[in-house]
Amino acid sequence: MSLRLGTQINIIASSPEAAREVLKTHDRELSGRFIANAIPLINPKLNNFSLAAAPECNDYWRSLRAICKADVFSAKILESQNHIREKKVRELVDFLGSKEGELVNIGEAIYVAYTNILTNAIFSVDFMDFEGKGIGQELRELIVEVVKLGMIPDLSSFYPIIKALDIQDAMIKDGFTNDQISQLILDLLIAGTDSSSMVTEWAMAELMRNQDVMHKIREEIESEIGTNIVKESHLSHLPYLEACVKETLRLYPPGPLLILHRAIQTCQVMGYTIPKDSFISVNIWAIGRDPMVFNDPLSFKPERFLDSSLDFKGTNFDYTPFGAGRRGCPGQPLATRQVPLILASLVHSFDWFLPGSMKSTELDMNDHFAITLKKKQPLQLIPKRRK
Numbered sequence: 001m002s003l004r005l006g007t008q009i010n011i012i013a014s015s016p017e018a019a020r021e022v023l024k025t026h027d028r029e030l031s032g033r034f035i036a037n038a039i040p041l042i043n044p045k046l047n048n049f050s051l052a053a054a055p056e057c058n059d060y061w062r063s064l065r066a067i068c069k070a071d072v073f074s075a076k077i078l079e080s081q082n083h084i085r086e087k088k089v090r091e092l093v094d095f096l097g098s099k100e101g102e103l104v105n106i107g108e109a110i111y112v113a114y115t116n117i118l119t120n121a122i123f124s125v126d127f128m129d130f131e132g133k134g135i136g137q138e139l140r141e142l143i144v145e146v147v148k149l150g151m152i153p154d155l156s157s158f159y160p161i162i163k164a165l166d167i168q169d170a171m172i173k174d175g176f177t178n179d180q181i182s183q184l185i186l187d188l189l190i191a192g193t194d195s196s197s198m199v200t201e202w203a204m205a206e207l208m209r210n211q212d213v214m215h216k217i218r219e220e221i222e223s224e225i226g227t228n229i230v231k232e233s234h235l236s237h238l239p240y241l242e243a244c245v246k247e248t249l250r251l252y253p254p255g256p257l258l259i260l261h262r263a264i265q266t267c268q269v270m271g272y273t274i275p276k277d278s279f280i281s282v283n284i285w286a287i288g289r290d291p292m293v294f295n296d297p298l299s300f301k302p303e304r305f306l307d308s309s310l311d312f313k314g315t316n317f318d319y320t321p322f323g324a325g326r327r328g329c330p331g332q333p334l335a336t337r338q339v340p341l342i343l344a345s346l347v348h349s350f351d352w353f354l355p356g357s358m359k360s361t362e363l364d365m366n367d368h369f370a371i372t373l374k375k376k377q378p379l380q381l382i383p384k385r386r387k
């Protein structure tokens, strides 16, 4: 589909075939970005240093991707940090345990855990606490402000006890400036926290509506680890849990249109001319709900992924929740560890109840469809510790 808004041409790819053309066949020509005025990161100064907003896949962008691959999201680095994630998840479980019988905003609590997982991996410090206090809240506001003003905060002066960890060490060694390091860290915080929180909140909402699925996850976890706490090493033995995460990402991809791409040169796609500087979106939300692609697409059925070859690699264009090609998500190796870990811990540690006499069929599943796919009404649940 093509839309002309004013003088701007917008192309929307809404089928697996069109997605393949955009993300594979014409990956290079369509790998630019344009970040609209309404969206933070427009400031040209920041764009010079930003990974997600880099207007082209130039040498600088490539060096940031290389840092991410080798020093932030490599299997070795992630493996060495699994104790951090497990600790942050235990803190989340303890917090929820302290709220037994009370109504909890699930998205907010999970957001704190994801933020602290990332900031501990980078800085060795928590940025937030579960009462909403801490530097993370300030940082959230600061991000909006600095972007408006066009400055880049020096995160090491912003937080005095920052320790130089892998990412900072590696970047300093490679001659990156403070501004450049700070901008990469901001990019990771912006791209990495909300996305993982949203998926987990949607998954919990679906599990409340599909108690049979909730029980199956529990049974799978219990038969694997009994009453022990869930660790990352267990995840590869929990295929049904993984299928639930995949199913959630099919129905509720946090980037329903990916992040806007831009044609860096005029090219021919499926017989159409795409002029230079056209905007291109891939509507993975529509593909995930297309009856030609998925059977009974609106039902939450994790089973469909059990005997399926669909994975997160972005090689099958029926299913690309992390995008594909050059601009595909660099944080996927982290996301696919932390999301199942938190989901499994929530399901294994607590029974969950809806407030008052609310029935699961009354749960509001409306979304706010924009750049991200947020749940319109925050999910509020009451935890009760399981013995």
Ligand code: HEM
Pocket (backbone or CB within 6 Å): 051, 052, 053, 054, 118, 187, 188, 189, 191, 192, 193, 195, 196, 199, 249, 253, 254, 255, 258, 259, 260, 261, 321, 322, 323, 324, 326, 327, 328, 329, 330, 331, 332, 334, 335, 339
């Ligand atoms: C379930 C969680 C996540 C999902 C579904 C997700 C999905 C995506 C998608 C769809 C894109 C855009 C791809 C494109 O435009 O073609 C993207 C880009 C990006 N993601 Fe993620 N993401 C997740 C978590 C993370 C995490 C944890 C991080 C880092 C800590 C991260 C960092 C980034 C960055 C930096 C980009 C921009 C890459 C570039 O433009 O070169 N994401 N992600």
